[in-house]
Amino acid sequence: MSLTEGPILTAADLAGNGVYGDDPDGNGKFGVFGGRFVPEALIPALDEVAAEYEKAKTDEEFLREFDHLLRTYAGRPTTLTEVPRFAAHAGGARIVLKREDLTHTGAHKINNVLGQALLTRRLGKTRVIAETGAGQHGVATATAAALLGLECVIYMGAVDCERQALNVARMKLLGATVVPVTNGSQTLKDAINEAFRDWVTNVDRTHYLFGTVAGPHPFPEIVRDFARIIGVEARRQILELTGRLPDAVCAAVGGGSNAIGIFHAFIGDEGVRLYGYEAAGRGLESGEHALTLTAGSVGVLHGSRTYVLQDEEGQTIESHSISAGLDYPGVGPEHAWLKDSGRAVYEGITDAEAMEAFALLARTEGIIPAIESSHALAGALKLGRELGPEATILVNLSGRGDKDMGTAMKYFDL
Amino acid sequence: MTTLQTVFAKARAENRAALVGYLPAGFPTKDGAVAAATAMVEAGCDVIEIGLPYSDPLMDGPTIQDAVHRSLTNGTRIGDVMRTVEGVAKTGAATLVMTYWNPIDRYGPARFARDLANAGGVGTITPDLTPEESGVWLQESKDAGIDTVFLVAPSSTEDRIGKVAKICTGFVYAASLMGVTGARESVGSAAEGLVARTRRHTSLPVCVGLGVGTGAQAAEVAAYADGVIVGSAFIRRLLDAPDEAAGLASVRELAAELAAGVRR
Numbered sequence: 001m002s003l004t005e006g007p008i009l010t011a012a013d014l015a016g017n018g019v020y021g022d023d024p025d026g027n028g029k030f031g032v033f034g035g036r037f038v039p040e041a042l043i044p045a046l047d048e049v050a051a052e053y054e055k056a057k058t059d060e061e062f063l064r065e066f067d068h069l070l071r072t073y074a075g076r077p078t079t080l081t082e083v084p085r086f087a088a089h090a091g092g093a094r095i096v097l098k099r100e101d102l103t104h105t106g107a108h109k110i111n112n113v114l115g116q117a118l119l120t121r122r123l124g125k126t127r128v129i130a131e132t133g134a135g136q137h138g139v140a141t142a143t144a145a146a147l148l149g150l151e152c153v154i155y156m157g158a159v160d161c162e163r164q165a166l167n168v169a170r171m172k173l174l175g176a177t178v179v180p181v182t183n184g185s186q187t188l189k190d191a192i193n194e195a196f197r198d199w200v201t202n203v204d205r206t207h208y209l210f211g212t213v214a215g216p217h218p219f220p221e222i223v224r225d226f227a228r229i230i231g232v233e234a235r236r237q238i239l240e241l242t243g244r245l246p247d248a249v250c251a252a253v254g255g256g257s258n259a260i261g262i263f264h265a266f267i268g269d270e271g272v273r274l275y276g277y278e279a280a281g282r283g284l285e286s287g288e289h290a291l292t293l294t295a296g297s298v299g300v301l302h303g304s305r306t307y308v309l310q311d312e313e314g315q316t317i318e319s320h321s322i323s324a325g326l327d328y329p330g331v332g333p334e335h336a337w338l339k340d341s342g343r344a345v346y347e348g349i350t351d352a353e354a355m356e357a358f359a360l361l362a363r364t365e366g367i368i369p370a371i372e373s374s375h376a377l378a379g380a381l382k383l384g385r386e387l388g389p390e391a392t393i394l395v396n397l398s399g400r401g402d403k404d405m406g407t408a409m410k411y412f413d414l
Numbered sequence: 415m416t417t418l419q420t421v422f423a424k425a426r427a428e429n430r431a432a433l434v435g436y437l438p439a440g441f442p443t444k445d446g447a448v449a450a451a452t453a454m455v456e457a458g459c460d461v462i463e464i465g466l467p468y469s470d471p472l473m474d475g476p477t478i479q480d481a482v483h484r485s486l487t488n489g490t491r492i493g494d495v496m497r498t499v500e501g502v503a504k505t506g507a508a509t510l511v512m513t514y515w516n517p518i519d520r521y522g523p524a525r526f527a528r529d530l531a532n533a534g535g536v537g538t539i540t541p542d543l544t545p546e547e548s549g550v551w552l553q554e555s556k557d558a559g560i561d562t563v564f565l566v567a568p569s570s571t572e573d574r575i576g577k578v579a580k581i582c583t584g585f586v587y588a589a590s591l592m593g594v595t596g597a598r599e600s601v602g603s604a605a606e607g608l609v610a611r612t613r614r615h616t617s618l619p620v621c622v623g624l625g626v627g628t629g630a631q632a633a634e635v636a637a638y639a640d641g642v643i644v645g646s647a648f649i650r651r652l653l654d655a656p657d658e659a660a661g662l663a664s665v666r667e668l669a670a671e672l673a674a675g676v677r678r
């Protein structure tokens with residue numbers, strides 16, 4: 001099927017692959033991970049969202065609307081771009097980027113947001129709230145709220161407000177209220193706490209438009225399904241481009257939405273290795289990192305059983321990353337499941353490695369990536385050297401780097 | 415050790431509601447928490463909930479967040495929580511621990527239940543543990559002989575109230591309103607209806623918490639509930655006091671006012 005004609009999205013694209021553990025069980029579990037650890041007060045709202053999504057995902061009208069927005073508003077399908085000058089630094093392996101940076105608002109977050117914004121309308125709710133780290137999810141949510149005439153409040157850690165100041169301004173311009181969160185680590189984790197507090201207070205008219213594949217059931221499933229289009233398109237496109245499946249798929253992992261989004265369509269393809277790159281910050285030994293899957297332990301955070309950065313008494317340990325979007329001490333439960341099952345491999349990329357890949361892509365290919373996505377690029381550079389020149393590596397370029405210019409100016413003394 | 419059953423039987427015999435006070439361990443200091451809870455008991459609290467300070471208290475409002483943050487900054491650990499329980503239980507009040515699930519999960523449910531029972535604690539309140547995920551905790555609590563209290567909320571359906579009530583022992587905690595912890599101008603109008611709905615599913619006592627902070631509110635709630643739960647208002651008194659002695663006096667005064675309220 002051509003990518004520019006006919007629907008780009010069908011009910012099948014939102015559904016699982018029919019592979020093991022693909023969809024969570026009745027209690028929202030991927031194996032032992034996921035579930036719901038939330039105040040009872042929120043259970044009816046979560047049930048309501050889950051029930052509405054079950055109806056929506058096979059409803060022709062909903063699919064048509066979602067498809068229409070993805071195509072005419074978000075700019076899907078996004079293209080693939082092969083990057084040979086960048087790949088020359090990766091031992092000559094073929095590297096192909098999935099260009100989520102080219103979507104409206106500049107990151108993969110828009111896919112999930114448009115889906116959930118339509119769901120909000122079906123739920124009869126007039127207000128959306130969201131957490132944001134890098135500000136991309138906040139911007140996407142503010143955008144969809146403007147488009148659909150919804151009231152919008154975004155919670156953002158005060159530290160993140162500063163390092164992603166441009167996105168704060170964008171959200172305000174789009175008509176959203178941005179609430180800086182000044183407790184705890186003043187980053188994504190605390191923004192999520194605050195959003196939950198708002199939700200439990202205003203749940204009758206508010207949808208919590210959750211931004212990643214973490215949180216209580218059904219968010220990990222819904223956000224994944226709405227991000228799934230990334231991999232569905234990329235799989236068709238790379239077959240068209242190279243005549244075969246890639247050897248590896250790489251993505252950055254914060255909460256895990258862009259990674260699950262591109263991984264999912266490949267889970268059934270045994271020969272395709274899946275690599276998720278977490279933020280190693282200043283390195284594992286420094287203790288200043290966000291290596292949830294690689295160095296964390298199983299626990300409960302933000303309503304879900306998953307890997308968590310925590311001490312021996314279950315207190316969350318604050319994460320660190322130069323990238324606000326990866327600076328999170330938890331991760332989506334499906335990634336925990338993919339890790340334990342061995343289907344996907346997760347590794348760390350330091351701030352320095354990510355910034356090097358950030359600059360390299362800019363200089364060699366004229367593409368300025370988000371610092372989050374730069375972790376996946378740095379991973380691909382390593383992997384290319386490992387797999388050799390015959391290999392093809394597909395990288396999810398989850399977002400663009402405009403928002404990161406402040407950080408880059410400081411880092412590179414520009 | 416005073417059990418919850420004894421407390422509610424006594425309150426019923428006196429034709430009044432029980433008064434339940436909440437305070438996080440380690441706040442205002444490790445010893446200060448025991449002193450404050452003791453003052454609360456002496457002035458009329460029948461039950462004390464000791465909060466286990468957690469880094470991500472997502473159902474708590476600013477007052478409890480503030481206290482918990484101070485407690486964690488004071489270096490409060492689970493061992494300190496157990497020692498606090500031990501100190502408070504000695505006063506003769508039935509003493510519970512209120513905690514998010516992850517600290518128990520990580521500490522080890524069996525170990526936590528055993529340590530709590532050994533400290534003289536009579537049970538736990540676990541606000542983010544749903545019936546679906548409660549299996550392990552119910553078993554360990556039963557083995558250790560401690561009660562398990564869970565929450566229902568105004569949004570709860572009949573089905574959910576039934577499920578929650580079924581796994582409660584000791585009492586059922588009815589959240590008076592949709593929102594986070596914190597004293598309010600008025601107690602949620604949904605509380606009375608929620609208590610009535612909960613009673614259809616259980617013969618356990620039903621206690622109301624969230625938003626109660628004055629003697630008048632305590633009296634209002636005591637008219638239809640078996641227990642009145644007050645947390646943030648006590649913490650507020652300690653936060654606003656110029657020194658520890660003034661804090662204790664202030665907490666004692668509030669407990670007396672509330673105790674009069676539940677007897678009105």
Ligand SMILES: Cc1ncc(COP(=O)(O)O)c(C=O)c1O
Nearest residue numbers: 136254255256257258325372399
């Ligand atoms: C461009 C970009 N990539 C990745 C992420 C990380 O989120 P996730 O792991 O959910 O994709 C973010 C989050 O803000 C982002 O903006």
